[in-house]
Amino acid sequence: MVQEIAPGIFARRGVDEDATAANDDAIANIGFVVGRDAVAVIDPGGSLQDGQRLRASILKATRAPIRYVVMTHVHPDHIFGAGAFQQDRPEFIGHQKLPQALAVRGDYYRKRLEEILGAGRAGPIVAPTRLVQAQDRLDLGGGKLLQLQAHALAHSDCDLSAFEQQTGTLFTGDLLFVQRIPSLDGSLKGWLTELNSLKSVAARRAIPGHGPVSVKWPAASLDLERYLNGLLRETRAAIKKGIDIDAAVGSVGQSERGRWSLFDAYQGHNVTQAYKELEWEQ
Amino acid sequence: MGTMTNRARAHRVRALWMIAALLALLVAALPRAAGAQEESDATRVARWKALSQAIFPGRAMQDGGAVIQLDAPPRALDAALVPVTLDFLTNQPVKSVYLIIDDNPSPLAAHFTFGPKADVHSLKLRVRVDAYTNLHAVAETRDGKLYTTAKFIKASGGCSAPAGPDDAAALKDVGLMKLRLLGPFTPGKPLQAQLMIRHPNFNGMQMNQLTRLYTPARFIRTIDATYDGGNVFHLDSDISLSSDPVITFGFVPQHQGQMTVVARDSSNATFNHSFAIPGAGG
Numbered sequence: 001m002v003q004e005i006a007p008g009i010f011a012r013r014g015v016d017e018d019a020t021a022a023n024d025d026a027i028a029n030i031g032f033v034v035g036r037d038a039v040a041v042i043d044p045g046g047s048l049q050d051g052q053r054l055r056a057s058i059l060k061a062t063r064a065p066i067r068y069v070v071m072t073h074v075h076p077d078h079i080f081g082a083g084a085f086q087q088d089r090p091e092f093i094g095h096q097k098l099p100q101a102l103a104v105r106g107d108y109y110r111k112r113l114e115e116i117l118g119a120g121r122a123g124p125i126v127a128p129t130r131l132v133q134a135q136d137r138l139d140l141g142g143g144k145l146l147q148l149q150a151h152a153l154a155h156s157d158c159d160l161s162a163f164e165q166q167t168g169t170l171f172t173g174d175l176l177f178v179q180r181i182p183s184l185d186g187s188l189k190g191w192l193t194e195l196n197s198l199k200s201v202a203a204r205r206a207i208p209g210h211g212p213v214s215v216k217w218p219a220a221s222l223d224l225e226r227y228l229n230g231l232l233r234e235t236r237a238a239i240k241k242g243i244d245i246d247a248a249v250g251s252v253g254q255s256e257r258g259r260w261s262l263f264d265a266y267q268g269h270n271v272t273q274a275y276k277e278l279e280w281e282q
Numbered sequence: 283m284g285t286m287t288n289r290a291r292a293h294r295v296r297a298l299w300m301i302a303a304l305l306a307l308l309v310a311a312l313p314r315a316a317g318a319q320e321e322s323d324a325t326r327v328a329r330w331k332a333l334s335q336a337i338f339p340g341r342a343m344q345d346g347g348a349v350i351q352l353d354a355p356p357r358a359l360d361a362a363l364v365p366v367t368l369d370f371l372t373n374q375p376v377k378s379v380y381l382i383i384d385d386n387p388s389p390l391a392a393h394f395t396f397g398p399k400a401d402v403h404s405l406k407l408r409v410r411v412d413a414y415t416n417l418h419a420v421a422e423t424r425d426g427k428l429y430t431t432a433k434f435i436k437a438s439g440g441c442s443a444p445a446g447p448d449d450a451a452a453l454k455d456v457g458l459m460k461l462r463l464l465g466p467f468t469p470g471k472p473l474q475a476q477l478m479i480r481h482p483n484f485n486g487m488q489m490n491q492l493t494r495l496y497t498p499a500r501f502i503r504t505i506d507a508t509y510d511g512g513n514v515f516h517l518d519s520d521i522s523l524s525s526d527p528v529i530t531f532g533f534v535p536q537h538q539g540q541m542t543v544v545a546r547d548s549s550n551a552t553f554n555h556s557f558a559i560p561g562a563g564g
Contacts, residue, residue: 108439242462242476244365244406244476244530245363245365245408245528246353246365246406249355249359268355268359269360272359272360272363273360276526279528280480280526
């Protein structure tokens, strides 16, 4: 269900599950901002159908045209709904590195998603038509103004966040996970750096990539910060002690078990990624 | 290997490539179920029979349960980085060991030949696994007998999964090496060491959707480790080795000395490093 969490700010909570044929890969938080003149979608959804449902919600909420579709990063649960918006001819906006990431991974993601959802249900790969090098602004009219920020290697290599000034709402993409275990696909050290700079954004609330759709900012980043710092500290310690990667995946970060949903599905993967990154230090 | 003549080396390389070509044909000819995980036990048995006959023509294969133990996670956390441990269980002198990933596009992943300076006790490496498959380890004892043991693992997409978004970045530090000693140095006592090599090990199966071209294969073909001029191991490897290969092995240093590692890749690049023992992290 799409909720209006602040005037003109709509969000739909993703379920804390992995993609299945039953959930249509509607597992990420997605939403839109309604201005006087235009609508900006911020993450179009995890599949064609997820995107179509979001589009139907927009048409119910406003008559303003959908001018922008912001894609916060390359992961399929956030962007495969983009095909639902092609008929609106919006600008598709992404990080400058998104085209390359899509080129390398897009087809692989689409095939994997079709294996889960069924043939033809994933949706097309939609390449961004407007790239963000560092910052960009979208004026939706009536005071709704989105500031876009391209981030360095963090959760992924093409993370984009969006801050709506009038309501003080920060769309973090997957730079913020709440309740659902974070997944690491960029750089652990980079993510901590980018999270730290994001904390200085004077937002009243944030819409995380996963978890409850409206959380206090920056207070809601504390759990993620603790998780990432623990992963960094304990993986480094394991490497220093000569604990090999196969043993480390079972021992690092176990104090976080019970604090996150899907912990067992992703913890080993995160430790593997962290280990790969940190074993080359020094 | 230090004692090999160039002609013997050329002959050996040719022989290996013939095996590789044969295996590729064989794998293509074998029946494959639509979903690899649904393949029947009978198909797996038939595949292994055909593979073992191609790699070890005319040679008897004995149950290796008392000679070699193979460990790998039953479900891979990252199919492109599956840690495998081989433990040698008896004083049966082992001359060489093969690791075969039955359902990989190129099944013979690694063949280690041990030299006089080796401590044949435990060996670790990281591999890509493309489908639900049996792994087979085959130990060859000095008397020429073959002992095998198997483990079934669940993983998928490790070979076709994109290595990273940026091919150029992956090649930046190619050939960089690190060697870590995993225990205290005592002259005459076996010591475990971990060798790390920066190399993307591109397997030629990762497609760039933008150019519609596959990233050309470029992978490590051989590694020779010698200690004070005596052979520790020679490795013939293949596209199934993970990117940035990490190999843990044992050796017996009689004195302080030099570990020399020479790696050659499929582009005929040679990477050569010497490490002072116990100077390197010992």
